[in-house]
Amino acid sequence: MPDGSQVEYDKTVYHPVRGENGTALDIEKFSLWYSEKQALFENSLVVERGLVTALIGPSGCGKSTLLRSINRMNDLIDGLRIGGQMKIDGRDIYGPGIDVIALRKRMGMVFQKPNPFPMTIFENVIYPLRVDGVTDKTMLEETVERSLRGSALWDEAKDRLHESALGMSGGQQQRLCIARAIAGDPEVLLMDEPCSALDPIATSRIEELIDELAGHYTIVIVTHNMQQAARVSQNTAFMYLGRLIEYGATETMFTTPKAERTQAYITGRFG
Amino acid sequence: MTAVNIDTAASTGKAKSSVYRRAHAADLSAVGEPFQWVLGGALAMGCVLIAGLLLLVFWNGLVTFWPKPIEVVRLTDGAMVAGEPFRTESFRVTADQLAKVPADKRAAIATDDGFADRTLYRTGNYDIYNDDFRWVPDYEVASVERPADMVYVERLEWGPLIGRIKSAIVNGTAVPADRLTPAGLAAAHDAARARWAQIQHIERDLIGDVNHTIEKARLRVRSVELSSGADSPAYRAAQQRFSDENVKLQERFQALTKQAQALRAEDAKDTVTFAEIGGKEKAVNLSAVVRFFQPNELSIFGKIGVYLGRWWEFLSTEPREANTEGGILPAIFGTVAMTLLLVIFVAPFGVITALYLREYAKQGRLVAVVRISVNNLAGVPSIVYGVFGLGFFAYIVGGSIDQVFFPERLPSPTFGTGGLFWAALTLALLTVPVVIVATEEALAAVPRSMREGSLACGASKWQTIRRIVLPRAMPGIMTGIILAMARGAGEVAPLMLVGVVKLAPELPIDGYFPYIHLERSFMHLGFHIYDVGFQSRNSEAGKPMVFVTTLLLILLIVVMNAAAIYIRNRLRRQFAGSQF
Numbered sequence: 001m002p003d004g005s006q007v008e009y010d011k012t013v014y015h016p017v018r019g020e021n022g023t024a025l026d027i028e029k030f031s032l033w034y035s036e037k038q039a040l041f042e043n044s045l046v047v048e049r050g051l052v053t054a055l056i057g058p059s060g061c062g063k064s065t066l067l068r069s070i071n072r073m074n075d076l077i078d079g080l081r082i083g084g085q086m087k088i089d090g091r092d093i094y095g096p097g098i099d100v101i102a103l104r105k106r107m108g109m110v111f112q113k114p115n116p117f118p119m120t121i122f123e124n125v126i127y128p129l130r131v132d133g134v135t136d137k138t139m140l141e142e143t144v145e146r147s148l149r150g151s152a153l154w155d156e157a158k159d160r161l162h163e164s165a166l167g168m169s170g171g172q173q174q175r176l177c178i179a180r181a182i183a184g185d186p187e188v189l190l191m192d193e194p195c196s197a198l199d200p201i202a203t204s205r206i207e208e209l210i211d212e213l214a215g216h217y218t219i220v221i222v223t224h225n226m227q228q229a230a231r232v233s234q235n236t237a238f239m240y241l242g243r244l245i246e247y248g249a250t251e252t253m254f255t256t257p258k259a260e261r262t263q264a265y266i267t268g269r270f271g
Numbered sequence: 272m273t274a275v276n277i278d279t280a281a282s283t284g285k286a287k288s289s290v291y292r293r294a295h296a297a298d299l300s301a302v303g304e305p306f307q308w309v310l311g312g313a314l315a316m317g318c319v320l321i322a323g324l325l326l327l328v329f330w331n332g333l334v335t336f337w338p339k340p341i342e343v344v345r346l347t348d349g350a351m352v353a354g355e356p357f358r359t360e361s362f363r364v365t366a367d368q369l370a371k372v373p374a375d376k377r378a379a380i381a382t383d384d385g386f387a388d389r390t391l392y393r394t395g396n397y398d399i400y401n402d403d404f405r406w407v408p409d410y411e412v413a414s415v416e417r418p419a420d421m422v423y424v425e426r427l428e429w430g431p432l433i434g435r436i437k438s439a440i441v442n443g444t445a446v447p448a449d450r451l452t453p454a455g456l457a458a459a460h461d462a463a464r465a466r467w468a469q470i471q472h473i474e475r476d477l478i479g480d481v482n483h484t485i486e487k488a489r490l491r492v493r494s495v496e497l498s499s500g501a502d503s504p505a506y507r508a509a510q511q512r513f514s515d516e517n518v519k520l521q522e523r524f525q526a527l528t529k530q531a532q533a534l535r536a537e538d539a540k541d542t543v544t545f546a547e548i549g550g551k552e553k554a555v556n557l558s559a560v561v562r563f564f565q566p567n568e569l570s571i572f573g574k575i576g577v578y579l580g581r582w583w584e585f586l587s588t589e590p591r592e593a594n595t596e597g598g599i600l601p602a603i604f605g606t607v608a609m610t611l612l613l614v615i616f617v618a619p620f621g622v623i624t625a626l627y628l629r630e631y632a633k634q635g636r637l638v639a640v641v642r643i644s645v646n647n648l649a650g651v652p653s654i655v656y657g658v659f660g661l662g663f664f665a666y667i668v669g670g671s672i673d674q675v676f677f678p679e680r681l682p683s684p685t686f687g688t689g690g691l692f693w694a695a696l697t698l699a700l701l702t703v704p705v706v707i708v709a710t711e712e713a714l715a716a717v718p719r720s721m722r723e724g725s726l727a728c729g730a731s732k733w734q735t736i737r738r739i740v741l742p743r744a745m746p747g748i749m750t751g752i753i754l755a756m757a758r759g760a761g762e763v764a765p766l767m768l769v770g771v772v773k774l775a776p777e778l779p780i781d782g783y784f785p786y787i788h789l790e791r792s793f794m795h796l797g798f799h800i801y802d803v804g805f806q807s808r809n810s811e812a813g814k815p816m817v818f819v820t821t822l823l824l825i826l827l828i829v830v831m832n833a834a835a836i837y838i839r840n841r842l843r844r845q846f847a848g849s850q851f
Binding site: 071073076078101102104105107108109111113115116117118127128130131132177180181184190 | 738
């Protein structure tokens with residue numbers, strides 16, 4: 001990757017759809033360094049509450065890094081530094097006195113590969129509640145049913161709740177992970193290429209699911225698949241080499257992109 | 272250059288071309304097959320060595336208790352030798368020996384380049400001849416017989432006796448001649464053995480009980496003396512109580528002793544007199560005969576009976592005769608107890624250390640140094656740990672415990688000397704690197720996606736470790752614990768310093784409060800092998816016992832490992848199919 005600072009960029013083009021419920025996340029000039037290497041360069045965007053926001057861009061453009069910065073999963077990496085601000089409900093995620101665990105409890109995350117825990121389906125779904133120390137049996141059972149219905153897995157899983165989650169198919173496992181992510185009733189759902197390890201049928205199920213979940217949750221989804229971004233999101237952000245190039249309403253982005261680089265990427269000239 | 276050109280170059284084989292043509296099987300390494308043989312050969316060699324070792328141990332161990340026939344050998348000079356033929360070997364006849372050999376046999380030896388065969392007989396009768404074994408060269412043998420009336424007697428003392436039953440007295444009256452066989456004396460023998468068990472019960476259990484009570488009372492008085500001084504009223508009161516109690520206990524002691532004496536007098540009325548082959552006679556109390564039979568006359572079922580009886584005695588009783596006879600129950604018990612205790616110490620210690628090293632410590636130079644040191648600890652000779660265990664655990668820590676908690680027992684040490692507890696702790700120290708290394712590897716092998724999944728659910732680091740990482744790493748941790756256990760159970764050198772003794776009939780668990788006595792010294796199969804094989808008065812007699820004990824030690828370790836592996840596999844099944 002060429003050194004980002006030496007490349008001339010388009011000025012960020014900014015035209016997102018505004019939701020009715022205001023802003024969930026406000027990212028302001030957010031930069032990030034892995035030790036000496038800078039991965040994100042002063043990215044600013046607002047994520048509207050209740051909408052689906054897609055992050056697209058070629059490999060290594062920093063979209064996953066940006067997503068993982070939102071619930072501070074990058075904290076696990078040694079030598080990480082950040083600059084700028086990232087706010088949820090007006091509070092700085094990286095501000096002093098922030099309880100990272102409390103922060104993560106407000107967000108659900110779905111990963112690239114399905115990562116169910118080696119437990120029963122039931123235990124997988126209620127994991128966030130177990131962590132909170134909930135022991136009320138009816139509460140746990142209701143949560144399992146609500147989350148599995150929410151992730152469209154209830155009909156397939158209701159008869160095998162106490163079997164190992166590892167016996168499920170890849171698509172089912174990913175929906176289980178979504179059920180787990182929404183079990184703790186989060187405000188924001190972060191999805192890091194949730195369909196990249198799935199076949200087309202499982203992918204379309206997940207996409208339908210994202211459609212259903214939108215509205216209840218604010219969803220930020222990273223995807224490689226531009227059709228997917230077009231299908232599921234209201235706003236799309238295009239990133240390139242750690243910079244936000246264009247952020248706008250999905251419809252406009254895919255029909256009449258304003259930035260030249262976005263146009264090139266979407267039409268498949270690079271990336 | 273095009274593909275056509277290459278083809279022409281290949282077909283003519285002459286044209287000078289810069290195109291590289293791949294040679295077929297030009298190099299040995301390209302074929303691969305011979306290397307496969309080398310690798311397979313190395314594995315096969317390893318298997319053969321292990322199989323050979325196991326075969327040796329199993330065969331020698333399993334045949335030891337099988338009753339052998341008794342041969343009566345008439346020598347050319349008219350002397351008689353009776354014994355079990357033990358083994359045969361060929362030896363070089365010395366000039367002195369050769370001079371005494373008759374001329375015809377001397378010629379036979381000369382044709383064999385001066386070698387002749389000889390047989391080792393287990394003649395027994397150590398109390399008569401001061402020897403258990405005798406070499407008989409073949410050229411001295413005039414005739415060999417296996418008379419049916421030869422009796423093999425296993426005794427409580429002096430080892431086996433081989434001879435004929437001359438006479439017997441049961442309850443003071445002579446037994447008629449037609450019943451002078453082991454079978455004919457069986458009823459009387461059983462009765463005598465039962466009486467003997469009763470005497471043992473009185474002398475060891477009941478009188479031991481009285482002694483224990485007296486000792487406890489004495490310690491109470493001593494404890495009062497230490498706390499309130501030797502001329503305090505409390506001490507005088509305690510002493511008064513002690514002497515009152517003591518009178519009663521002494522009475523009971525006298526009564527029990529009298530009872531035992533009566534039984535012993537009864538016991539002395541049952542004797543059997545054996546005549547060994549040389550004509551000397553030996554009277555033995557019937558109760559001192561553990562087992563006697565006529566091996567030359569035994570049916571196959573009789574032999575199986577003797578074989579199983581010997582095994583049972585071996586597994587269920589205490590050793591006698593400097594460990595060369597009797598059983599090894601205390602050693603089995605000591606080995607198992609120490610190994611279990613070792614696991615109890617080493618598992619939490621090793622796992623917690625590895626958890627900190629892998630999960631919490633900042634991975635820097637210091638941690639790298641610690642890790643290398645831990646790995647190197649595994650290579651320190653075990654005797655060094657023994658010295659450390661004795662010096663630090665037993666003398667310093669144990670000594671301090673004695674000062675604080677058991678001052679009334681001083682100067683005799685309680686924890687201030689080698690014992691089960693210190694031995695297990697020393698071995699835990701010895702084997703902890705194995706557990707640490709295995710646990711670290713198991714923790715590192717837990718996929719990052721699992722941890723991230725848990726953290727993203729709002730779990731804290733500790734919750735993630737406890738609920739996701741540890742269960743997932745458990746099979747690997749168990750492997751480490753199994754390895755540690757196997758190493759610890761087979762270790763001997765450090766134990767000799769920190770608590771293993773030649774003979775400790777008192778098991779670490781008994782009926783006296785607090786029931787588990789971790790401070791006691793104990794017996795161990797590994798040390799038993801060393802002791803029986805190389806420290807007993809008669810290494811030839813000990814040799815079979817070495818194999819039997821080795822067999823048992825191997826079996827014990829196999830059983831303990833199998834149990835641990837079973838647990839691990841159950842854990843592993845829980846995580847089956849966790850890879851995508």
